[in-house]
Amino acid sequence: MTASPSPASARRRWIIRAAGSAVLLGVLFWLLPVDEVMAALKAIPLTVFLLVLALFLAAHAGAALKWWLLLGRGMPPMLAIRAHYAGLAANLCLPGAVGGDAVRAGLAQAAMKDGARVVAGATADRLIDMIALLTIACLGLVLSWNTGASGGLVIQAAVILAAVLAGMLALPRLLPLPWRIAPSLPGRAFVDRLVASFAALGRDPATLIIAFMSSIAIQLLLVGLAWGLAVAAGADIAPGYWIFAWPLAKIIAVLPVSLNGLGLREATLAALLDPFGADPSVIVAAGLMWQAVLFAAGGLGALVLALSGGAREQKARAGEKG
Structure with missing residues (x-):
């Protein structure tokens, strides 16, 4: 497995992404009437926010169990849930979803001692989520089919979906290619184990289907929660x-140019919905409230990890290895 980045390097990347979010938010508040954005934020009742947060946490418990299935049930399910919430906590201070994935993968590796299976499971988990999001985006276009432009967007989204599927199927075959060309390259043993882990997943279509259907259900719930916040803010969409x-904005927000998607998600969502008559000020306000949900969930994830003794277990395992 690759070495962890140095603290200085990680801090530098965090600062760059934080600066990216600051610039994006600055542009948004320069282009949009600040008073309208603030009015939309204030229009969202606290009870709505708390309900969305509770359902968001429940959805991520389901996401943790989906990831646990893809890991081959190689650790207790409650540990998988705790590791997943630790990933949510990491997203408070690490750049994007990748930071959270690294944290939960570290906890999974400490429990399973099988780096190849952890990497294969995490990769499959993310690919399945991406395919589910693209599928849901296609569903949204079908539901709102009323123009020729919608039909063209459906075709484009379907092409992207087919390309992602093809890449997922081809990945196990492509991984060993560098070592076939140059057998002396380091890391061959790990790649062989990784390919074997992908192959094991491929031989278990039932698990993949369950994971995909679970991802569709979880992402639809998250889409509905975000839409509920937008409606509460006054959006007429x-x-x-x-x-x-929303799924397309979520995919774009993974790009490593902002802090956990802050600013990028809101700008993308407002741009995508503007042709459909949505008020950008209200959409940005709803997006910022969604970010508040993400950060609140991350804070609760950190609390869960601390109260469950996750930090002590990590130190104990490190001591055993030393």
């Missing part, structure tokens, strides 16, 4: 348009 735009 049909569900089909939101189901189309």
Whole structure:
């Protein structure tokens, strides 16, 4: 497995992404009426926010169990849930979803001692989520089908979906290619184990189907929660348009140019929904409230990890290895 980046390097990347979020938010508040954004934020009742947060946490418990299935049930399910919430906590201070994935993978590796299976499971988990999001975006376009432009977007989304599927199927075959060309390259043993782990997943289509259907259900719940916040903020947008735009904004927000998608997700969502008549100020306000949900969930994830003794177990395992 690759070495962890130095603290200085990680801090530098965090600062760059934080600066990216600051610039994006600055542009948004320069282009949009700040008073309208603030009014939309204040329009969201606290009870709505708390309900969305509770359901968000429940959805991520389901996401943790989906990841646990893809890991071959190689650790107790409650440990998988705790590791997943630790990943949510990491997203408070690490750049994007990749930071959270690294933290939960570290906890999984400490429990399973099988780096190849952890990497294969995490990769499959992310690919399945991406395919589910693209599928939901296609569903949104079908639900809101009323123009020729919608039909073209469906075709484009379907092409992207097919390309992701093809890449997922081809990945196990492509991984060993560098070592076939140059057998002396280091890391061959790990890649062989990784390919074997992918192959084991491929021989278990039932697990893959369950994971995909679970991802569809979880992502639809998250889409619905985000739409509920937007409606509470005063957005007048049909569900089909939101189901189309929100998954695409979530995919784009993974790009490593902002802090956990802050600023990028809101800008993308407002741009995607503007042609459908949505008020950008309200959409940005709803997006910022969604970010508040993400950060609140991350804080609760850190609390869960601390109260469950996760930090002590990590130190104990490190001591055993020393």
